[in-house]
Amino acid sequence: MTERIETLIILGAGGDLTSRLLLPGLASLLASTRGESVHLIGVDRGEMTDAAWTSRVTDAFEAQKSALGTSVAEASVYLQGDATNADDLQRAFAAATGRVALYFALPPAVTILVVKALAKLDLPKGIVFALEKPFGTDLATAKALNRRVEKLVPEEQVFRVDHFLGKSTVLNLLGLRFANRIIEPLFSASNVEKVEIVFDEQLALEGRAGYYDKAGALVDMIQSHLLLVLALTAMEPPASVDADDLRGGMAQLLRATRSWEKDGTSSHRGRYTAGTIAGRELPAYTDEQGVDPELGTETLAEVVLAVDNWRWAGVPFVLRSGKAIGAARQEIVVTLRDVPHLPVGLHGPKGPVQLRISMKPATLELDLMVNGEDDPFELERVVLAADLGAGELSAYGEVLAGLLDGDPTLSVRGDVAEECWRILAPFVAAWKRGDVPLDGYAAGSTGPTSWS
Ligand SMILES: NC(=O)C1=CN([C@@H]2O[C@H](COP(=O)(O)OP(=O)(O)OC[C@H]3O[C@@H](n4cnc5c(N)ncnc54)[C@H](OP(=O)(O)O)[C@@H]3O)[C@@H](O)[C@H]2O)C=CC1
Numbered sequence: 412m413t414e415r416i417e418t419l420i421i422l423g424a425g426g427d428l429t430s431r432l433l434l435p436g437l438a439s440l441l442a443s444t445r446g447e448s449v450h451l452i453g454v455d456r457g458e459m460t461d462a463a464w465t466s467r468v469t470d471a472f473e474a475q476k477s478a479l480g481t482s483v484a485e486a487s488v489y490l491q492g493d494a495t496n497a498d499d500l501q502r503a504f505a506a507a508t509g510r511v512a513l514y515f516a517l518p519p520a521v522t523i524l525v526v527k528a529l530a531k532l533d534l535p536k537g538i539v540f541a542l543e544k545p546f547g548t549d550l551a552t553a554k555a556l557n558r559r560v561e562k563l564v565p566e567e568q569v570f571r572v573d574h575f576l577g578k579s580t581v582l583n584l585l586g587l588r589f590a591n592r593i594i595e596p597l598f599s600a601s602n603v604e605k606v607e608i609v610f611d612e613q614l615a616l617e618g619r620a621g622y623y624d625k626a627g628a629l630v631d632m633i634q635s636h637l638l639l640v641l642a643l644t645a646m647e648p649p650a651s652v653d654a655d656d657l658r659g660g661m662a663q664l665l666r667a668t669r670s671w672e673k674d675g676t677s678s679h680r681g682r683y684t685a686g687t688i689a690g691r692e693l694p695a696y697t698d699e700q701g702v703d704p705e706l707g708t709e710t711l712a713e714v715v716l717a718v719d720n721w722r723w724a725g726v727p728f729v730l731r732s733g734k735a736i737g738a739a740r741q742e743i744v745v746t747l748r749d750v751p752h753l754p755v756g757l758h759g760p761k762g763p764v765q766l767r768i769s770m771k772p773a774t775l776e777l778d779l780m781v782n783g784e785d786d787p788f789e790l791e792r793v794v795l796a797a798d799l800g801a802g803e804l805s806a807y808g809e810v811l812a813g814l815l816d817g818d819p820t821l822s823v824r825g826d827v828a829e830e831c832w833r834i835l836a837p838f839v840a841a842w843k844r845g846d847v848p849l850d851g852y853a854a855g856s857t858g859p860t861s862w863s
């Protein structure tokens with residue numbers, strides 16, 4: 412049996428990811444039936460006492476307080492240090508006990524420098540690297556990062572984190588698709604006209620220019636998160652959901668995925684201008700602190716993909732994600748083809764029949780055409796709805812559970828990370844060539860009007 416992780420070292424402990432998602436995720440795990448104690452060490456460049464760090468951890472644990480969480484917070488320690496410096500990393504390892512997970516809650520450019528510094532050290536036995544997305548900045552750098560990392564530790568000791576794999580609705584795709592005769596047979600080109608995977612947020616930049624301005628919506632959201640959701644939506648039924656079968660199935664699907672138009676023009680990009688969301692006034696993206704307007708960073712991206720296999724030939728997969736959108740819309744929408752023949756005499760509402768799997772809230776809706784109450788030959792649309800349940804753990808809680816248990820099922824395999832970059836390369840190139848305009852949309856709107 413794999414030895415459990417005893418110490419979790421977070422590099423970038425003072426950052427947004429750590430306080431907003433990672434520590435609350437840990438709190439949700441510790442408060443759950445699956446929680447076990449862990450020695451927590453925070454490392455960042457800023458000066459902070461152990462007491463200040465403990466109080467920061469305690470605050471982040473507040474919403475999901477537990478006795479175990481309190482004891483983990485109280486025993487946690489902070490080390491001021493530069494994660495790209497081998498001596499500082501060695502100090503962190505010296506403070507650890509048992510098997511170590513080293514969490515890179517760092518910008519991608521810093522991560523590569525840390526990996527270089529780690530090459531100078533004798534690493535703790537069995538150490539697991541938890542790497543945050545994006546893995547590299549393009550296919551070449553992702554490959555280079557993977558090659559560097561594999562020189563230090565074997566693949567089973569690399570946990571590439573993508574918290575979308577920990578979202579209960581995303582995991583629910585497995586149950587919904589592969590445990591229901593009513594759903595799985597629908598999922599093919601003979602029945603499906605189009606699949607949309609949308610993650611529009613009301614959140615704007617939220618002070619993250621340092622990272623986001625170099626990433627943009629395509630890399631931040633589509634490159635890893637939405638492509639993995641696509642893989643689970645469209646993959647062949649695996650024999651089991653163990654790490655090899657599940658990740659193998661996802662890799663196979665992504666290898667068959669490509670840009671709809673080979674030159675990357677089956678895409679849109681947009682950037683928000685000033686506007687209002689839920690009563691909050693937002694400046695234009697280019698007026699946000701730390702943004703370099705010359706970079707032309709998009710805050711809304713949409714790409715159309717094809718899956719070149721027997722099941723999905725000819726079906727467009729539209730992936731879209733945007734910030735500062737008026738109404739959050741986070742769902743997988745499967746639009747079904749019209750029935751091959753509607754018996755003459757039956758008539759009713761036009762418009763697509765859809766299966767909608769919402770990531771937030773976690774719900775499922777299936778449109779059904781039924782005979783109307785008044786005129787039985789006049790069809791009416793009704794909706795079959797189900798609550799999919801929020802899941803015991805937050806998405807980060809779920810991936811941390813896998814990381815600390817040494818279970819790689821929810822870790823993004825190295826080849827999968829590379830495939831994701833390969834798929835997006837034509838869009839990046841088309842945008843760089845200027846073949847796709849950068850459209851404006853007002854913050855709080857649904858996006859550029861010209862797209863619909
Ligand atoms: N924030 C989010 O919502 C999510 C983020 N991610 C990923 O997490 C990663 C981190 O993002 P995020 O937390 O937003 O970024 P932040 O910039 O908020 O945090 C990064 C932290 O790392 C610190 N840091 C930078 N360089 C070093 C160094 N050499 N040694 C020690 N500490 C260092 C920074 O300190 P300083 O302030 O001094 O620079 C900062 O505290 C990114 O890869 C991002 O893609 C993934 C999912 C969600």
Ligand SMILES: O=C1O[C@H](COP(=O)(O)O)[C@@H](O)[C@H](O)[C@H]1O
Nearest residue numbers: 432574575612614631632636806
């Ligand atoms: O990785 C990221 O995800 C969040 C959205 O995920 P959620 O689970 O917090 O809703 C996104 O806001 C952020 O830009 C991105 O880096």
